Amino acid sequence: MLGEPTSSAVKTVPDKSERGRSTIEWPYFSLDDATKLAKGIFELGGVCTNDQLAGHLNQTASGGAFRLKVQAARTFNLIRSSQGKLSLSELGHQLMEPESAASARVEAFLTVPLYRAIYETYKGKTLPPTGGLESAFVNLGVAPKQKEKARQAFQRSARDAGFFAYGSTKLVIPVLPVAVGHGKAQAESEESVVPQTGEIGGGGNGGGDDTHHPLIDGLIRALPEAGKPWTLEARRKWLQAAAMNFDYVYADTETGNRSIRVSVITDKDSAN
Numbered sequence: 043m044l045g046e047p048t049s050s051a052v053k054t055v056p057d058k059s060e061r062g063r064s065t066i067e068w069p070y071f072s073l074d075d076a077t078k079l080a081k082g083i084f085e086l087g088g089v090c091t092n093d094q095l096a097g098h099l100n101q102t103a104s105g106g107a108f109r110l111k112v113q114a115a116r117t118f119n120l121i122r123s124s125q126g127k128l129s130l131s132e133l134g135h136q137l138m139e140p141e142s143a144a145s146a147r148v149e150a151f152l153t154v155p156l157y158r159a160i161y162e163t164y165k166g167k168t169l170p171p172t173g174g175l176e177s178a179f180v181n182l183g184v185a186p187k188q189k190e191k192a193r194q195a196f197q198r199s200a201r202d203a204g205f206f207a208y209g210s211t212k213l214v215i216p217v218l219p220v221a222v223g224h225g226k227a228q229a230e231s232e233e234s235v236v237p238q239t240g241e242i243g244g245g246g247n248g249g250g251d252d253t254h255h256p257l258i259d260g261l262i263r264a265l266p267e268a269g270k271p272w273t274l275e276a277r278r279k280w281l282q283a284a285a286m287n288f289d290y291v292y293a294d295t296e297t298g299n300r301s302i303r304v305s306v307i308t309d310k311d312s313a314n
Contacts, residue, residue, distance in 0.1 A: 062187055079111050079115045083128055085098065088129060089129045091126060092126075115134075118153060121134055147202065151202075156179065169210070261283065265280070
């Protein structure tokens with residue numbers, strides 16, 4: 043689901059030549075850069091060493107740029123690092139699947155604590171100009187001398203995740219398909235339930251209950267008929283889209299950058 047930062051994520055990514063240390067997580071490289079690295083791991087079978095991945099990407103494992111890209115992919119929650127091995131996370135695997143790649147990019151973007159905080163602060167509002175945005179980053183915990191790099195990485199990642207589809211002055215969650223059923227029936231039943239600018243507050247023309255927000259009606263209409271087949275993966279995607287819509291429609295009175303994550307647990311996972 044819209045992911046909580048994991049304990050393995052990079053706490054800060056400071057430039058050693060700069061004084062000060064950020065107290066909120068953010069990656070030096072963009073979501074697109076992190077995606078390319080995750081794809082490299084996928085192409086190597088899903089698990090590899092730093093040296094193997096660097097060689098595959100024609101980079102140097104000991105280079106600072108490569109290390110920062112690995113850290114960025116971890117901050118986006120796309121990869122795991124354990125015992126000298128790099129592997130794809132569950133979200134990284136979702137990013138490799140065409141039908142779930144768009145929602146995975148959204149989740150990866152909002153997994154970054156700085157980006158999530160900016161989204162929550164300016165949701166439905168116009169982003170401040172360059173200087174104001176950088177000041178907002180500093181107020182959230184970015185070291186003052188890192189604010190320009192943080193802003194540039196943020197803007198590239200927001201564009202990569204589809205949040206700037208209607209311009210770079212507002213963060214708008216992109217339209218995401220909700221797949222129901224499976225096979226041909228699944229493809230025919232996809233419905234976009236996350237709104238773009240101007241789509242909220244309408245109603246009446248979708249056959250839904252006017253007492254509900256149109257997004258909630260859309261979720262209900264996307265459900266398959268009772269008794270019809272509905273795969274676990276399709277259910278997970280529906281619940282994931284539901285959590286995104288709830289985040290958009292309803293105010294959260296609790297403090298802290300927290301979110302809901304939906305996962306399919308296997309019997310092996312349950313045993314552990």
